[in-house]
Amino acid sequence: MLEIKGLNVAVEGKEILKDINLKIGTGESHALFGPNGSGKTTLLMAIMGFPRYQVTKGKIIFKDKDITRLGVDERARLGIGISFQRPPVVRGVKTRDMVSASLRGRGDEKTIAQLAERTDLTDFLDRDINYGFSGGEIKRAELMQLLAQKPELTLLDEPESGVDLVNIALIGKLINELLEKDCPIRTRKCMGLIITHTGHILEYINVRTGYVMLNGSIVCQGDPHEILASVKEKGYEECARCVR
Amino acid sequence: MRKVKSSPSYKEKARAAAAKAASLGEDIDIAAFGAEAEAQPYQADPSKLPAQAKKQMLETGVILDDNSQRSGTYIQMDNMPIHYSSRQEGIEVMAMSQALEKYDWLADYWWRAVAVDTDKYTAHIELKDSDGYFIRALPGKKTVYPVQSCLYLAKAKLAQNVHNIIIAEENSELHIVTGCTVASGKEPGLHLGVSEFYIKKGAKVTFTMIHSWNPEMAVRPRTGVIIEDNGLFLSNYVLMKPVRSLQTNPLADCIGENATVRFNSVLVAPPDSHMDTGSRVLLNAKGAKTEIISRALTTGGTIIARGYIEGNAPDVKGHLECRGLILEEKGSIHAIPELEGNLAGIDLSHEAAVGKIAEEEVEYLMARGLTRNEATATIVRGFLHVDIVGLPPQLAAELQKAVEDSEKELM
Numbered sequence: 001m002l003e004i005k006g007l008n009v010a011v012e013g014k015e016i017l018k019d020i021n022l023k024i025g026t027g028e029s030h031a032l033f034g035p036n037g038s039g040k041t042t043l044l045m046a047i048m049g050f051p052r053y054q055v056t057k058g059k060i061i062f063k064d065k066d067i068t069r070l071g072v073d074e075r076a077r078l079g080i081g082i083s084f085q086r087p088p089v090v091r092g093v094k095t096r097d098m099v100s101a102s103l104r105g106r107g108d109e110k111t112i113a114q115l116a117e118r119t120d121l122t123d124f125l126d127r128d129i130n131y132g133f134s135g136g137e138i139k140r141a142e143l144m145q146l147l148a149q150k151p152e153l154t155l156l157d158e159p160e161s162g163v164d165l166v167n168i169a170l171i172g173k174l175i176n177e178l179l180e181k182d183c184p185i186r187t188r189k190c191m192g193l194i195i196t197h198t199g200h201i202l203e204y205i206n207v208r209t210g211y212v213m214l215n216g217s218i219v220c221q222g223d224p225h226e227i228l229a230s231v232k233e234k235g236y237e238e239c240a241r242c243v244r
Numbered sequence: 245m246r247k248v249k250s251s252p253s254y255k256e257k258a259r260a261a262a263a264k265a266a267s268l269g270e271d272i273d274i275a276a277f278g279a280e281a282e283a284q285p286y287q288a289d290p291s292k293l294p295a296q297a298k299k300q301m302l303e304t305g306v307i308l309d310d311n312s313q314r315s316g317t318y319i320q321m322d323n324m325p326i327h328y329s330s331r332q333e334g335i336e337v338m339a340m341s342q343a344l345e346k347y348d349w350l351a352d353y354w355w356r357a358v359a360v361d362t363d364k365y366t367a368h369i370e371l372k373d374s375d376g377y378f379i380r381a382l383p384g385k386k387t388v389y390p391v392q393s394c395l396y397l398a399k400a401k402l403a404q405n406v407h408n409i410i411i412a413e414e415n416s417e418l419h420i421v422t423g424c425t426v427a428s429g430k431e432p433g434l435h436l437g438v439s440e441f442y443i444k445k446g447a448k449v450t451f452t453m454i455h456s457w458n459p460e461m462a463v464r465p466r467t468g469v470i471i472e473d474n475g476l477f478l479s480n481y482v483l484m485k486p487v488r489s490l491q492t493n494p495l496a497d498c499i500g501e502n503a504t505v506r507f508n509s510v511l512v513a514p515p516d517s518h519m520d521t522g523s524r525v526l527l528n529a530k531g532a533k534t535e536i537i538s539r540a541l542t543t544g545g546t547i548i549a550r551g552y553i554e555g556n557a558p559d560v561k562g563h564l565e566c567r568g569l570i571l572e573e574k575g576s577i578h579a580i581p582e583l584e585g586n587l588a589g590i591d592l593s594h595e596a597a598v599g600k601i602a603e604e605e606v607e608y609l610m611a612r613g614l615t616r617n618e619a620t621a622t623i624v625r626g627f628l629h630v631d632i633v634g635l636p637p638q639l640a641a642e643l644q645k646a647v648e649d650s651e652k653e654l655m
Binding site for chain 2: 087
């Protein structure tokens with residue numbers, strides 16, 4: 001379970017998130033909506049523990065452990081993984097190296113080859129990670145690393161942005177694998193928190209709860225499809241008026 | 245010492261240039277180093293060399309215990325060739341002194357790719373009648389395994405002088421691995437080496453050189469390469485150990501149509517090391533191509549990474565890439581990429597970048613579960629990995645291993 005209690009987060013001294021409360025039960029996936037600049041990515045980065053995102057108040061509890069002060073790598077090893085919206089290019093470091101690092105000894109070259117095949121990235125294994133990749137290739141490479149890492153909590157920052165319609169189904173399928181959607185709910189362990197701008201990805205992934213974030217606060221929580229329909233019809237301005 | 249003297253005109257030119265400082269690098273006082281070393285016996289079986297020397301040679305890619313993966317071997321200790329042999333028909337490996345006795349025509353190659361009066365170091369090599377290796381692939385012959393050579397400085401405070409000539413006759417293919425190293429871990433020494441390469445029509449030469457010096461060594465290699473029509477020269481240079489002062493700036497002249505040159509170098513400068521290295525390519529014939537790629541990493545030393553491409557003929561193409569990584573505050577990297585185009589329709593480009601490891605990249609790897617140290621090591625390893633096109637797979641693997649072994653010490 002992930003539980004966030006009264007979380008405030010500052011970036012370079014400026015407070016971005018205010019009093020965030022959120023709970024994702026074991027095996028559940030939730031979606032995060034909100035306009036550009038509302039703080040969605042900041043929340044994901046703070047959960048992952050990037051030093052630039054400083055928790056000034058509140059707590060992050062993961063698997064009954066207070067992880068608020070843990071480093072990024074410690075959180076990753078504890079079972080949190082992230083798909084970046086715009087990951088960096090790391091020249092010289094091959095896609096293969098990234099998958100191998102994510103596996104942390106739990107697989108060999110054959111495992112890597114199989115993961116590459118599943119994500120349609122076989123020809124990318126010996127290329128520098130993210131260098132010259134298209135939008136869809138970047139997202140699939142992120143998911144390939146996550147499939148290798150097998151996190152219990154997956155943070156997905158706009159997994160469908162820049163992805164064409166042909167690829168979006170594959171992205172959806174891979175996310176479902178990551179989130180163990182084929183497992184019965186009773187035995188499902190994996191959790192997800194997905195930022196989506198367009199909501200397209202929700203046509204492929206079953207999400208239990210949706211949140212709307214405005215100006216660094218969660219202002220609405222409910223059925224993700226209802227929220228999405230309302231936003232599509234009336235925009236986020238309506239969310240601002242109807243703060244529940 | 246050579247028995248055959250070169251023509252008097254070279255001696256005159258050398259004498260005139262005996263005090264000529266090099267255009268680049270600290271001026272080394274050659275007289276401060278000894279000229280004479282004890283005579284070394286010829287070693288018919290190089291596996292019988294002392295274990296310590298063999299171990300050091302092995303670190304630079306020279307394998308003496310089992311030469312089944314080598315087409316030939318040349319070993320020079322101080323200023324004396326102590327072993328030379330070829331294991332493949334059509335591939336000649338001998339001491340320069342022997343080659344000069346055997347081939348009158350060798351005079352035609354003498355000081356043609358490197359000018360004898362380039363500076364006091366080339367002059368010194370001529371004036372000392374320096375020996376070195378002669379490696380030649382006969383027309384159409386291709387090495388199955390690389391030829392290896394080792395220039396080993398055994399005596400402390402000595403000036404080692406070497407003059408090498410490499411000839412790849414038409415349509416031949418020659419792979420050479422050369423290791424240069426020093427017995428002492430701390431005594432000063434001077435290594436002067438002239439290497440002249442002649443790549444004939446359709447021939448291919450790969451030259452992989454691994455240097456391993458000590459913090460007191462001064463090193464001044466002087467290299468010239470002449471490439472004819474459709475010839476290929478591929479150089480890989482690796483220096484990841486300390487050196488007090490290194491200055492080298494090889495010049496490749498593409499005189500034949502579609503001649504191709506690639507220079508790859510990987511340099512790591514520990515504290516107090518000063519490395520001034522570069523590669524120059526003249527694209528003097530139609531369709532000639534070059535790529536100069538260097539990776540410079542400092543943990544406290546200074547690296548000057550030069551690159552120069554000159555386009556003087558139609559349809560030539562050149563690219564220069566220099567990337568520098570500064571791991572410690574005191575380190576310094578000065579990238580000097582230069583392009584000169586003297587004709588319309590040529591295509592020359594460069595990219596250079598110097599900086600520290602981006603925090604964003606480290607954190608990206610950490611988000612996959614690597615510790616900060618593991619993430620940094622992975623990025624450094626990736627940085628030093630140069631994709632080398634054209635090396636036989638076994639040789640590429642050996643080179644990669646040499647780089648990785650040095651990385652372990654680095655991290």
